Amino acid sequence: MYPTKYHKPSSVADAVALLTGGEDAAILAGGQTLLTTMKQHLAAPSDLVDVRGLGLRGITSAGGAVTIGATTTHAEVAASGKVPAALEGLAAGIGDPQVRNAGTIGGSLANNDPAADYPAAVLAMGATVNTSKREIGADDYFRGLFDTALDDDEIIIAVRFPAAERAGYAKFRHPASRFALVGVFVAKTAGSVRVAVTGAGESGVFRHAGLEAALTADWSADAVDGIEVSAEGLMSDIHGDAEYRANLIKVMAKRAVAAS
């Protein structure tokens, strides 16, 4: 690892100040991606600002909506009993048990890995990302591969998921990394149906209009059968070319609906 300077502020304001003050400061949460990236010499932040001392951990619910603090770990979400089953299942399927004990929802969303699970949930549920500066709606939050609407000195505080009538997530695991080769989150909230796909898009997580239309008309796995999922704009790598990923989107969409 390259030398770095570690900070553990106790207030959001202090954390923001450290981010602004650092030459090339990075936010450290669970560290499951950042530290491994640093270990491989693929990142060299001058300063690490640990946000785990800011009191951003925990889950609250009100009127069917749930708010998950940014530094809540995947294991805590999975075992909380306070979030919709689809979210609980999603959290329980991230990484492995040890990674889930450290990795956080805020870290996952800030990193926005194109194969991460949480972005699918946030986008499909139409969740809101609360930050140190503002509230960002899901449709505005994701900008592309490892890119979000967050400014460099902006810290995720919490994520608010609205109540969902139905929600389901199905993931086909990458055989090596165990990230999503394709993951599809389907959600029916306040009358609108949203379908988000992770692991497949060349620009990261995306909504699928065809699937949304079909499921709006008929919330059933069968409704997905008639939909053509195009391979255009989908990633191709040794574990799945665009055509295969397109197939998986359809299959996972059906399974997500069935699980909802």
Add this chain to the structure above:
Amino acid sequence: MSTGIGARVKRKEDKRFITGRGKFTDDVRVDNQAYAAFVRSPHAHAKVKGIDKSAALAMDGVIDVLDGQQLGADGIGNLICGWAITSKNGSPMNMGAWSALATDKVRFVGNAVAVVIAETAAKARIAAEAVAVDYEELPAVARADKALAKGAPQIHDNAPGNLIFDWELGDKAATDAALKGAAHVTEISLTNNRLSPNAIEPRSAVAIYDQAEDHYTLYTTSQNPHVARLVLSAFYQVAPEHKLRVIAPDVGGGFGSKIYIYPEEIVCLWASMKTNRSVKWTAHRAESFITDSHGRDHITTARMGFDAKNRIVGFDVDTIANFGAYMSLFSSAVPTYLYATLLSGQYDIQNIHCNVRAVYTNTVPVDAYRGAGRPEACFLVERLMETAARELGVSPSELRRTNFIREFPHQTPVIMNYDVGDFEANLDQALKAADVAGFAARRKEAAARGKLRGLGFSSYIEACGIAPSAAVGSLGSGVGLWESAEVRVNPVGTIEILTGSHSHGQSHETTFAQIVAERFDLPIENVSIVHGDTDKVQFGMGTYGSRSGAVGMSAIVKAMDKVEAKVKKIAAHVLEASEDDIVIEGGQVKVAGTDKAMGWHEVGLAAYTAHNLPPDMEPGLKEGAFYDPANFTFPAGTYICEVEVDPETGEVEIVQFTASDDFGTLINPTVVEGQVQGGITQGIGQAILEQVVYDDAGQLITGSYMDYAMPRADDVPSYGVHHTSTVCPNNPLGMKGCGEAGAIGSPPAVINAITDAIGNNDLAMPATPQAVWKAIQAAQ
């Protein structure tokens, strides 16, 4: 509870590992410790125009930066391949020079160019990035067939067209004639996928130079420390043997990858002398992927002919073997004498011909990996048998049965002489254990759940107990492949066994002790095994090729014979009886049929006090032996794999895996089962998960566990592991070896099962979900 041969003794070596007290090479830290980091080529093929070390040398904590010019100037020799293969036109193999640090040219991504020695590992690594190497990029080639094509980049000047050798075995004319007259010919084209061994302990070296004594010590992750010392001394001229001690302490798995002596170990020793510091290097996993030798990587086409009664009449094979950028230590033996010699499988085939072209590419060097040549042979033969059965419309198990060799010894047309076996016994045991009779009903039930269920067979044979020295010498081996042992009975009667075999998971500290406890009827606690240190153990050839039992233990038996003879002489003398009447049992050395006896420990004491020994007998009780096997051993068996495929995703679930093996005598069935389970998992890994992938420019795509899919606990089921036994006549314990069978026998069983399930025989390894899904689509 018995602790002798056949007993399920719990491992003696476990305690230090389960309590975190094992001592692996990276756990070693000595005074004056410095750390090495290598400057490696980011290009698959390039000229090295210059190396600017100035920035690195100026960095904090950097002790020195060393390069290949300095290495050469100090007389350190090139890495070599120790097995000479002659092409069919009589010319020797074209071995290109491999300097531990490249001087003129780099030939694969990861090729070491220079080394930084610094005060900490982190500082060394950062400084290595500051060494500026001026490269002139050259076109590269990663695939063996493309490397043979006209106009392909020339990798070594002395290997025109990148061809290392063009070798054949068997009678081409007779095989062609047999195929011409065949009632049916089955053809197949397949690849055997390139694998990365991935012992979980990364390779590591700690080199300690003692200036006062001009002496070197090397702690390293080796399967064969004596061979390492021999090669480092005799070929690489690092230090003469008596000035070099090699210690392989606890080693975290090898699978072949820790047989070889790599550039890193050579450079650490040399750098230790240059800097007068102890130099330590431990690979990080990304480095393992680009430096540990890879395995397999064959492209093969083959034809197998059958007569009207479905008996095999001829078998012709054409293989291209990818050797990577340099010839690794045993690379040339793998696709030749460890591959073509096993192409008869378990079958009576009169005509076999095999042609092998060995090829340089811009990839990591390829060498033996668990099974080494035999998995490639088995995969080819057993895929062909299953394919032929489908074409001929006969049961795959019955086609095998029709062709089984039934009389032993059996001389194949490809060198090997099978000494003993009962292939039908394994097939029948496996058929029963796998409940093949009930498969149709299981398939139907699976179909009702929307799953495709398939069954696949593999009846493998391999050659282990490597190897008779004169035989391998005549075939080109540069070394003899015997093993040595010393049995040291201490004055108080406890026993130390010094063995040239090396345990890195094989359980020698337990199983070797078992044969001693049995022989002298002593508590197993009184026996300890010493290995892995050239200063302690006389000499040895190490552990690979499932040889530690059949060869290593046989050497111990020979040494025990000598100890027993001396013990009996001493006891006969002291007890005033005839040697012939002396028996060893229950911790005593007795005169049979009388109450005259000495304690075992009393004999030991008598030998060392030497107060009352027979005339002319030397004091002491310590005997050594070298054992050179008379033949290879031939473990064989039948594996049956049952899978369910999800037709929507192509995902394969191994729902049942049954093994029936014949390893001859089992010393410790629990240990044997563990070896088989591990081997099968590696074989399943090769079949459905693992593959080293390079892009066309020679960049490694699968450089971490994020892309290289390792088998995990939830990828595999528990297996049914069963045994039959025909005792090997060629070694004193009747053993055949069990370390590689699982990895050899399992891949074709898995692919045969998947292709059976999906109804498309055209499926390459690894059968990833995507590959299986595409094969399903293609069949529709």
Add this chain to the structure above:
Amino acid sequence: MTKVSMKVNGKAVSRDVPDETLLSDFLRENLRLTGTHVGCDTAQCGACVVHVDGKALKSCAALAVALEGAEVTTIEGLADGELHPMQKAFNDAHGLQCGFCTPGMIMTSVDIVNRYKAAGKALAEADIRRELEGNICRCTGYQNIVKAVSQAAGEM
């Protein structure tokens, strides 16, 4: 350099280390507790698993300085004298061969059984296999590891 203090295997320790020091390096190099192993650089192999404040963690993906005041248990501290039931089960079931992944496997397995026991859940073979997802073993094929975890679950 930052001074970090924690309790490791029940003992208070304190060292000055560079901020970028990983917990795995802190344990291995600073405390010379070399039972914790490092087998990959992507937090996947699990050879480095230790318990931090009662939870299984990959020590190669945690900074030592971030764990000020933490309680850490490594393989060396799992049992005092007598073997822990999980250690004994790995020996009984032949759950290890080369022994390199073993410390991480055992620490993970103890955590699995603890969690399932706390939740009052039964631990079937499929559960054990899924829970071992973050630990790679190249030797055993996992079968005897699963057997060991199952045995220890009945004894813990």
